[in-house]
Amino acid sequence: MGGYGFYVWGSYIVTFICIAGEIILISNRRRTLERQFSLIHDLDNKETKNETTS
Amino acid sequence: MAINWFKYSSPASFYTLAGKMIPFFVVLAIVLLIAGLYVGFFVAPTDFQQGEAYRIIFIHVPAAWMSMFLYVVMAFWAGIGLAFNTRLSSMFATAIAPTGAMFTFLALWTGALWGKPMWGTWWVWDARLTSELILLFLYIGFMSLQAAIDDPRRADKAGAILALVGVVNIPIIYFSVQWWNTLHQGASVSVNQAPAMATTMLMGMLIMVFASWMYSIAVILKRVRVIILERESHAAWVAELQKKGAI
Numbered sequence: 001m002g003g004y005g006f007y008v009w010g011s012y013i014v015t016f017i018c019i020a021g022e023i024i025l026i027s028n029r030r031r032t033l034e035r036q037f038s039l040i041h042d043l044d045n046k047e048t049k050n051e052t053t054s
Numbered sequence: 055m056a057i058n059w060f061k062y063s064s065p066a067s068f069y070t071l072a073g074k075m076i077p078f079f080v081v082l083a084i085v086l087l088i089a090g091l092y093v094g095f096f097v098a099p100t101d102f103q104q105g106e107a108y109r110i111i112f113i114h115v116p117a118a119w120m121s122m123f124l125y126v127v128m129a130f131w132a133g134i135g136l137a138f139n140t141r142l143s144s145m146f147a148t149a150i151a152p153t154g155a156m157f158t159f160l161a162l163w164t165g166a167l168w169g170k171p172m173w174g175t176w177w178v179w180d181a182r183l184t185s186e187l188i189l190l191f192l193y194i195g196f197m198s199l200q201a202a203i204d205d206p207r208r209a210d211k212a213g214a215i216l217a218l219v220g221v222v223n224i225p226i227i228y229f230s231v232q233w234w235n236t237l238h239q240g241a242s243v244s245v246n247q248a249p250a251m252a253t254t255m256l257m258g259m260l261i262m263v264f265a266s267w268m269y270s271i272a273v274i275l276k277r278v279r280v281i282i283l284e285r286e287s288h289a290a291w292v293a294e295l296q297k298k299g300a301i
Contacts, residue, residue, distance in 0.1 A: 002100070004107035007171050011110045011164040015117070018156050022273060030280045037287070037296050 065142050065282045066291040072275040079272035086265035093258035101255075108255075110168040115259055116266040118161040121189060122224050124154035124270060128196075129221045132214035144210035145285065147217060148200060149278035153270050155193035161186055173237060181230035182238035185223060192220040206285055 094112035101108040128150040135144030166176040203209035231240045
């Protein structure tokens with residue numbers, strides 16, 4: 001890079017780190033939400049089962 | 055056959071539509087990114103003055119344009135949400151802010167790494183750089199204000215007012231290089247005159263601009279779907295989707 005490698009790659013590397021970070025953060029946020037939903041779903045099922053058996 | 059656009063203003067129907075659109079924009083973003091990087095690094099020549107350092111332009115300019123464009127789009131949706139009390143519009147504004155802030159940070163970061171070898175300094179209180187820094191503070195302010203208010207609907211309204219007030223900063227950023235005597239160069243690309251750039255350099259830059267546009271749409275749609283689920287978790291349609299395993 002004609003002696004400018006630090007500046008050019010420093011720009012590109014940080015850019016791709018930010019993009020990867022943003023995608024990972026959104027995916028984590030969605031996974032947390034899906035886990036909550038399945039927990040609620042399981043609890044609902046358990047409650048309906050208790051109602052029928054008791 | 056009249057298209058009922060208002061059908062997609064409901065979070066439930068938009069959630070499904072967005073899910074179908076995301077793959078399309080992801081593929082476009084990846085293809086354009088590869089093409090842009092190829093043109094930028096293998097087709098565009100070395101600059102006679104700046105040597106290879108100018109190749110930072112292929113992310114600096116797209117990031118700067120996206121930082122301004124996304125703020126205007128964010129303020130637009132926030133304004134629509136405030137005026138018409140439409141939940142999805144406000145959710146969209148909330149979904150745009152982090153991506154806009156990221157591009158603003160990248161514009162400042164890549165600008166500093168370009169400025170050091172060319173201007174001899176990482177930072178200077180130049181009108182263009184300072185107004186872009188204010189834009190970053192506006193994005194962070196918008197996100198902090200919304201996070202500080204528990205009720206989402208009140209947070210939307212407060213954020214909308216801040217976003218709308220901050221729109222005045224966008225023309226200031228854009229015209230700063232003309233209004234003030236700035237170290238930052240003037241517009242190389244503008245609507246009313248021929249570009250002051252070699253064609254291949256310009257092509258590489260414009261392809262990267264479109265790549266960042268497609269990326270933004272894909273990421274924002276992905277984030278707005280998560281926000282919709284968070285806010286509508288009590289709704290029957292979410293339970294329905296959960297049962298079908300189509301969340």
